[in-house]
Amino acid sequence: MSTSRRGFLKGILGTGAAGAAATALPGCAPDIDPAPVTDVTADDAGVVTLLVSRYPDLERVGGAITLRVAGEETHLLVTHSGQDTFSVLSNLCTHAACPLGFDGREVVCPCHLSKFNPIDGAVTQRPATVGLRKFVSTYNPGTQVLSIELRAGQDGFPSAVNGEVRLPFTQFPTLRDNGSFVEGTPGGYGKKIFITRGADGALSAVDALCTHEACEVSANPSAAGFICFCHNSTFTLQGAVTKGPATLPLKKFTVTETPDAVVVTGVR
Ligand code: FES
Numbered sequence: 001m002s003t004s005r006r007g008f009l010k011g012i013l014g015t016g017a018a019g020a021a022a023t024a025l026p027g028c029a030p031d032i033d034p035a036p037v038t039d040v041t042a043d044d045a046g047v048v049t050l051l052v053s054r055y056p057d058l059e060r061v062g063g064a065i066t067l068r069v070a071g072e073e074t075h076l077l078v079t080h081s082g083q084d085t086f087s088v089l090s091n092l093c094t095h096a097a098c099p100l101g102f103d104g105r106e107v108v109c110p111c112h113l114s115k116f117n118p119i120d121g122a123v124t125q126r127p128a129t130v131g132l133r134k135f136v137s138t139y140n141p142g143t144q145v146l147s148i149e150l151r152a153g154q155d156g157f158p159s160a161v162n163g164e165v166r167l168p169f170t171q172f173p174t175l176r177d178n179g180s181f182v183e184g185t186p187g188g189y190g191k192k193i194f195i196t197r198g199a200d201g202a203l204s205a206v207d208a209l210c211t212h213e214a215c216e217v218s219a220n221p222s223a224a225g226f227i228c229f230c231h232n233s234t235f236t237l238q239g240a241v242t243k244g245p246a247t248l249p250l251k252k253f254t255v256t257e258t259p260d261a262v263v264v265t266g267v268r
């Protein structure tokens with residue numbers, strides 16, 4: 001490990017939850033560095049374009065870089081795991097938010113040695129139990145350009161248009177039922193949202209990103225709310241915290257209903 005990278009890692013470990021976790025589990029530091037950091041910008045459509053040959057740490061097979069995208073909360077780990085094979089994942093370990101590195105085969109957390117599959121972000125070695133968020137990317141071997149879509153949506157789920165997501169009852173009939181929920185990632189927004197109808201018939205919609213360390217929450221039907229499996233924070237259907245470590249509510253959207261659809265606004 002180079003002196004500068006050790007200094008960087010030490011600085012990271014000295015703060016926040018990662019620092020606390022490293023203190024609690026000493027002696028685990030492996031010979032892996034967090035991927036070096038590069039600052040980039042996205043275009044108006046939320047696309048980051050990289051000419052791979054300009055990034056020596058990424059150009060070689062087995063290389064990786066961390067992207068800090070201006071204006072975006074989540075930093076990205078870009079790995080080059082095989083000939084013309086790149087993938088883009090969130091760069092913070094879901095165990096205690098250490099920045100991740102790449103050993104050429106697996107994504108590795110320098111803090112307590114969790115490992116993740118570089119292609120889909122799935123956990124391959126604990127203590128982390130929750131996989132990494134994956135971003136859509138395409139690589140053109142002819143031009144050596146890697147394009148990363150930060151706001152890509154889920155196939156079949158309505159896109160956000162001017163911040164509005166319209167869910168027709170013909171496509172989402174369960175949204176008429178009390179105690180139901182729908183989840184999906186709208187194109188143009190790029191993050192998962194939940195739309196719920198509580199037992200009393202009231203509609204609500206929240207962003208799935210946990211406010212603790214940005215894992216995705218899951219529906220928790222038994223408690224009529226949400227749970228984050230990274231560190232077990234829980235939230236009401238309206239996003240209020242019911243159990244920490246999260247202290248801030250989930251981002252909430254406005255929901256209205258027409259005779260034929262549920263309409264979510266403020267999705268931007
Ligand atoms: S922070 Fe503990 S394994 Fe990553």
Ligand code: FES
Pocket residue numbers: 210211212213214215228229230231232233244245246
């Ligand atoms: S990321 Fe820690 S509880 Fe959600």
